[in-house]
Amino acid sequence: MSGSPLPSSSSTAAQALLRALFETTVDAVSAERCLPPAIPRETTSGRTLIIAIGKAAAAMASVAASQINGPLSGLVITRHGHSGPPHSLPANFEIIEAGHPVPDTESLAAARHALELVGGLGAQDRLLALVSGGGSALFALPVPGVSLGDKQVVTRALLRSGATIAEINSVRKHLSLVKGGRLAVAAAPAQVTTLIISDVPGDDPSFVASGPTVADHTSLGMAREILARNGIDVPASVIAALRNPENETPPPDSPGLAGSEVRIVARAADALAAARRLAEEQGYAVTDLGDRLEAEAKQLGADHAALALRLSADGQPRVILSGGETIVRVTNPHGRGGRNLEYLLGLAIALDGAPRIHAIACDTDGIDGTEDNAGAIVTPSTLSRARALGLDARRMLCSNLAYDFFDALGDLVITGPTRTNVNDLRAILIAPEGMPDLT
Known part of the structure; x- marks a missing residue:
């Protein structure tokens, strides 16, 4: 000593x-300290789209935007009250503040808009995903047949049950159109780079914000087992969704996930x-x-x-x-x-x-x-x-x-x-x- x-x-x-x-x-573990060394320095022949999701989203987007050259646009998705000063963003960046720890209508609007933005990317473009804890609630779009109300019921029940964050996010991924790597798949054929401030024990990147741009290794069967083991009562629509093979998360070799870069910058x-x-x-x-x-x-x-x-x-x-x-x-x-x-x-x-x-x-x-x-x-x-x-x-x-x-x-x-x-x-x-x- x-x-x-x-x-x-x-x-x-x-x-x-x-x-x-x-x-x-x-x-x-602030974005100002941990993010700069990880920002991609190589230029692309196209444009860079930043989508920042989580409680650290505003700070991460501000730092990244100040260090990237070339055409740049962005969307910041963060908790209500978490986007303001001292962080500044380019004028063309959009901000959506949404609900946490339970998703709200702004969470759905954020997910829909993110899908719209990444859907316009081409092979010469880059999606820079800046991901931090809290994103699972802030960035939500239920699978067909499951309503926002259903998702809110499931989220509250999971949070009160004593389930671990890995268990909670395993269920969330299989009820979502944007989690479990689906945002990266939607961005194909663009290059996808994900930088993460990790809030999960063990630092598995696929569990931070339920891994919107990271390949998933859980399954529908695991999600059903988690609900059963924790005695969680959920709407019938949720049970049906977790039995539907169309709601399995994309495999790691899917376009957008294969060859993508994932890096944890703070833990x-x-x-x-x-x-x-x-x-x-x-x-x-x-x-x-x-x-x-x-x-x-x-x-x-x-x-x-x-x-x-x-x-x-x-x-x-x-x-x-x-x-x-x-x-x-x-x-x-x-x-x-x-x-x-x-x-x-x-x-x-x-x-x-x-x-x-x-x-x-x-x-x-x-x-x-x-x-x-x-x-x-x-x-x-x-x-x-x-x-x-x-x-x-x-x-x-x-x-x-x-x-x-x-x-x-x-x-x-x-x-x-x-x-x-x-x-x-x-x-x-x-x-x-x-x-x-x-x-």
Whole structure:
């Protein structure tokens, strides 16, 4: 390790480092930092069409457009409220803001318009697809026989079931006319290049935004099995669609997919590496649990609390890092709070006010679940302050009310859209002996 622990004369030191760790990870995986080296430099004899899809779409399109020569046009498809400043786009670029995490009518309009644009490309042209997390909902066009309402029902059921993102997107691909490589097939005979900011554990490019320009390796049968295994009740139209062989995703040797270039330009491992560097610079030993954690959020929080308690025994300053996308089983339809808040509340309950241990968990896109926060912070005083307000932590966790819990304490982390997305950063800070607890 280099450096020395941050000054601990006040309780702000631990909180300041936690926030700095999150800010550092977001910066490390921003489009401005990770995209320029991957932009195609060779010129084409035709034109370049940029289609940017996902929560990072505006930033990715802005960076790419500033570095490409020749005739250029573009379509940015992003979440409502995620396309504005500080990113600027060429005057001929179109922007469609759509629904997330459940598709809406703008999601359909975006998909239809994208198909129209790529259908006009020729053999001398290039489609540059800039893909990031969130695109599955933002970019949706159901197969024949399935309505938008049907897709919304299936999406909500999948999100509440506790299914992994890979499972959810496997189903989505087989109910879509644009996912699972279909956008690339529609762009043939143009050259297709896909640059991805990955938000999925394992970084399989075919699962990021359900892979609109990437060959799929799942099947209709797998999609049906996922619904059955998770006990998900869906409309009859969806069952029929998943039994229709015409809705199988295109094979990898299809025009538009064969010979296409796919590259991941940023991933959760990059974010964790940046956090590790900062923590070590400040004199903290780092335990990196990896970027692929997908357990149930509140249980993972309890497990990490046990680990933190063991590691705190020697009194040394430490940081425990992890990434990935945990799952939440929603039992209260009126509950509020995403996976990071459920993780943190499970952690706080298991820590039970243990001294010196603080934590942050945030989604790098700035939105944890469906609320306005990126995540929250836990301190040794979290439970005592909650009790003073009459809050029952265990009851609120069981009722999916983690947002209300941390909101009442004033411990939410609110950043607004970050215009990137490599999923979650979780950091548990074990302060050195003598550092005061947060109040």
